[in-house]
Amino acid sequence: MISKHIRAIIFDFDGTLVDSMNLWHQIDVDFLGRRGLVCPDDLSMAISGKSFTETAEYFKERFLLPDSIAKIKAEWDEMSRNTILNEIGFKPGALPFLSWVYAHSIPMAIATSNTRSTLELFLPQYGIDRYFHSLHFTCEVGRGKPHPDVFLDAAKALDVLPEHCLAFEDTLEGIHGAQSAGMAVISVDDALQTHRVDRIKESSLYHIHNFRELMTPEFSKNFIGD
Incomplete structure (x- = not known):
């Protein structure tokens, strides 16, 4: 009660x-795939609850990305925007x-x-x-x-x-x-x-x-x- x-x-x-949530998992897979990387099985659990910025920081550190935090976030935003607005x-x-x-x-x-x-x-x-x-x-x-x-x-x-x-x-x-x-x-x-x-x-x-x-x-x- x-x-x-x-x-x-x-x-x-x-x-x-x-x-x-499936959208965000696919974005992780596609984002890493663009860089020749395989999405690890433990990634969803590792980033669960993190802010957008914290997640970008985690990706940059874990996958040794040369991209800036701002560039990573902008790419995710671009990848997700149309799907969230029109398909979710x-x-x-x-x-x-x-x-x-x-x-x-x-x-x-x-x-x-x-x-x-x-x-x-x-x-x-x-x-x-x-x-x-x-x-x-x-x-x-x-x-x-x-x-x-x-x-x-x-x-x-x-x-x-x-x-x-x-x-x-x-x-x-x-x-x-x-x-x-x-x-x-x-x-x-x-x-x-x-x-x-x-x-x-x-x-x-x-x-x-x-x-x-x-x-x-x-x-x-x-x-x-x-």
Whole structure:
């Protein structure tokens, strides 16, 4: 049961609101392939939760890349932009749930390792940019997940105490970051996290496959206080 003291919701983006984690894995494969390198099996785990900048720094160091951090990030941005804007879909039930929460006047924010430029193009396409009070990026706060910084930044902008925020995440790093900030967490099923799903379930308040699971009178009563 979710306590009635929850007064705001903070969403991760990739793997939580949108089904985009396979895209990022393919970008890793293609980016390294352009340089004659094979994507190692442990890469996804090694970079999980890192900010965009931290991930670029990791790639540069691990693969001894001559490219600057700025050039690596720009190439990833170029590789991902069209696919995210035109081919990536929402997780099951995510759009109806966002509309439902917005209709109940619950403040929402996004805390993500993606880029501001991408989200500021993506969200208006679906007319949901107005749903979010603010957008928060691990690159802009200086540290990725599992550090709590991006969640604390979102809570501050929402003017809600962290312990009064509910976070939605798909990775252990995101869950731990939100919990370190003092937030309750609901985990969202994602195919790329299957190998860790038991730990994810154990670490979160609820684990959902479809956001519609929460669009119930019980959730409304316990969360919104209706």
